[in-house]
Amino acid sequence: MPLFEEGLVRLKQKIHNKEIKASDLVDEAFTRINEVDDKVKAFLTLNEDQAKAEARKLDEQALTSDALLAGMPIGLKDNLVTKGLKTTCASRILENYDPIYDATVVEKVRAEQAITIGKLNMDEFAMGSSTENSAYAKTRNPWDTDRVPGGSSGGSAAAVAAGEVLFALGTDTGGSIRQPSAFCGVVGMKPTYGRVSRFGVVAFASSLDQVGPITRTVEDNAYLLEAISGLDAHDSTSANVAVPNYAKALTGEIKGLRVAIPKEYLGEGIDAAVKDQIKAAIRQLEALGAECEEVSLPHSQYAVPAYYIIASSEASANLARFDGVRYGVRADTNDLIEMYKKSRSEGFGDEVKRRIMLGTFALSSGYYDAYYKKAQQARTLIKQDFEKVLENHDIIVGPTTPTPAFKVGELIDDPLTMYANDLLTIPVNLAGVPAISVPCGLADGMPVGLQMIGRPFGEETLYRAAYAYEQTASFKLAPAIKGAND
């Protein structure tokens, strides 16, 4: 049995008992990458020499280490800057970017002695829902390589599902952790806005972006979130809220938990097989003693249009920094304005350009009130929907995605249908609340994700509920992807 199937707690025990070494874990990662990554294509950059050297150094030390993640192999989405390790955001414009500092989350996992295996593929600048917008590779879903892994953290979710790393970090602006986690049958948490520092995360939409863990189990997820959370002097939007020991919340007990089921999340446009799995999961929560009640989030349908205006507007400002001057690729021309235009036009892919254009349009004089301000007002109404429901309920439950993973190439020429794929995850980012996706069965042979949404800084309740569900649902399935020699 692969070591990664045992989970962090058991693996740490095994290290303490001298049954395994940190090097064994790192070796398992690279062996598995050699076996399957030519099919999965989850990684953009490998950190093999450095990782193996760190593991050897830790082999002795990890025996007695109190560090949360001592010796555990981690994969990092390629929009988290890593000192001395190329960070491309899956964009041509950053193909040579060699960061001079570590993102705070990278510093934190390193401080807890996790070992970085490499950088993971994504949609360019995290814009997309299928990882097809990467300038370098199309990551495949380990459950069926004709299908997408989801996005934008598709490389992170696929690498975890394929057993290439124990766990990974992703980022979530409109569902980019939860949707690929659902598609790949793994656990993904989008924390409360402000829970985790964004310092060193290449910015897409600053009022929505959050970093979060993608793991095989709820327990591993709780440990990894604890490691990366907390106030950061480098990010003034990081919240000064104490970081709990999330694993303590994993009691298996949810008797009396008040669960809201929004009727909009099981309505039109949701695949019938997905609905069946979600309804079965709800019945199981009830069997565990949860009190489930149907509610309404009446402004749900406005979340996707509001999001595309807000996120694209913020992106158009954030991506102005890529001008070919201080870093990135510069086009060769003697005129300054031409240099900007050429560098950006050659460096950015179509989806990134589309969103920069939409954002620039929405913020431009004469249209600001009609689009940007209107979208921000819609955001208020969507946020209030959540506040009302969460006054009387502990969590909100529904599907993470309307369908299971779609085929590679199926939606890439149809931006609006692609955007609609995020209709159940986007409202959460607009409201700033936390949400987790947990595997809850298969539809047409592909994994389905159960989404649980909580109150601001209510991650403990989400972990408690997700763990109780996971323990009794015992979704133990793994993709059947095999190496060339198997």
Add this chain to the structure above:
Amino acid sequence: MNDQIFSLNLGMEVTIVSRISEEEVKYVANLARLSFSDEEIKTFTTQLDDIIGFAEQLNELNTEGVEPTTHVLDMHNVMRKDQVVPSLPREEALKNAPLQEEGQVKVPLIMEAD
């Protein structure tokens, strides 16, 4: 998408041809410092037109008196002490600059030489 009437919160009804034209796309591209071929302009005009049309669903919402949300946390200016701390060494800061000279980033001529 047909011509529509918008209220621009100016207290008056303004008629806007909501279909984005190729000229407007070119104008926005210049603001965004992007350049496109004629064929790309055509594709982007169609796609942006669709996306903007989709976003106009928001006009169904009555948002009179609704405060816009710019930030979800109840957070105001975050101040720190104005203390001098070590900053990046120049070589580090310039490490990724595509063109440099004498410890500075080099760019094409900005002002005309006299």
